[in-house]
Amino acid sequence: MLRSPQLSPPTAVHGAPAVMGDQELFSEVLKVQNKIFYLDLKQNGRGKYIKIAEKGKYRPKSSVVVPLSGLHSFIQLFDFYLNSDGAGPQPRDVVVESKVFNFSCGENDRGRYLRIFESGGGYPAGGSSLMVPAGWANANIRAFRDSFEKIANWLNQSGMPSTEMSAGLALSSQPDCVTLDVSKEGGPVLSVGSKHYFFDTRLNDRGRYLKIKEVSGNMKTLLVVPAHAVGKFQEAIQLAMMAQPRPDHPAEVGGQQQA
Known part of the structure; x- marks a missing residue:
């Protein structure tokens, strides 16, 4: 059962595997301030992927789908933003197969946040985005990073090693990389x-x-x-x-x- 988000760190709950539709291998539920994020490792005939769905009070429900080949790139980007202060560094992109994920920091009347925008892939125009509240000392970003690390560890323990980092990760501040x-x-x-x-x-x-x-x-x-x-x-x-x-x-x- 999820606890109240008031003045408490994000909590995680492991879900049971689903038996219908795409097969669910591993699940995390994060309660972050006034939002709930569902992180599910799934597989289908095209391979394994991570679906992150956001449900909150101020935004309509949205989700991004990350092919498993982007797992380590996402961990590296979460590490990168964990060390940011103020409004954060410049946006960073990672190319995962036919998709582009843009990471950027921002701030509104509810505080700092990390935005993850997915484009390409199955989106003929525009894309889908998540807004992760940064929290005190970036605690919520750390919770996301730890959840991705749990997925990597679960894959290794299950005898299904996760793939190597995508070559499309661009952490350099050089605009012409x-x-x-x-x-x-x-x-x-x-x-x-x-x-x-x-x-x-x-x-x-x-x-x-x-x-x-x-x-x-x-x-x-x-x-x-x-x-x-x-x-x-x-x-x-x-x-x-x-x-x-x-x-x-x-x-x-x-x-x-x-x-």
């Missing part, structure tokens, strides 16, 4: 600072084409290049990069035209 990862579908993911580009070859009744999806925060842009034009597309990029750069128009500075 560039990493190359592989999506769940097997296509390359190019991350440049807080922007992420997903490359995917598709086929329809008009033939093969290259789909390039840019994800930045809660914004998504899609570009489609017919397969027979990809060579000229690459040539156009090379020619553009060889040309003398032109300064941005004043009206474009700070807008979408600025990288």
